[in-house]
Every structure is written in C-alpha cells, then in structure tokens.
Amino acid sequence: MPEEPERPEPEGGDPACWLDQVCPACGRLTERTAAGRCAACGEPWD
Numbered sequence: 255m256p257e258e259p260e261r262p263e264p265e266g267g268d269p270a271c272w273l274d275q276v277c278p279a280c281g282r283l284t285e286r287t288a289a290g291r292c293a294a295c296g297e298p299w300d
Contacts (some may be wrong), residue, residue: 275283279297291298 256267272283275285276298277284277292277294277297278299279292282292282297284292285297287293
C-alpha cells in the first residue's frame with residue numbers, strides 16, 4: 255500500500271486586527287494611552 259503524503263502544518267499566528275496595536279516607534283504590541291502615546295516607550299502615535 256502506498257504511503258499517504260505528509261500534510262503541511264496549518265499556519266498560525268496573531269490576527270491582523272492587532273496591527274493597530276503595534277507601536278510604529280518601538281514595534282511592541284501595546285495599548286495607546288489616553289494621551290495618544292505608546293504605553294511601552296512613550297512615543298506619540300498618529
């Protein structure tokens with residue numbers, strides 16, 4: 255009996271909807287503060 259071909263693992267990862275939570279200055283996944291700054295590095299967000 256022939257062997258069944260190996261199936262690739264499904265790709266995982268974080269959802270794209272989290273992209274707005276990535277700081278453009280430091281690249282960390284973080285929340286914006288009320289002052290419009292990154293909670294991790296303090297840089298202002300547009």
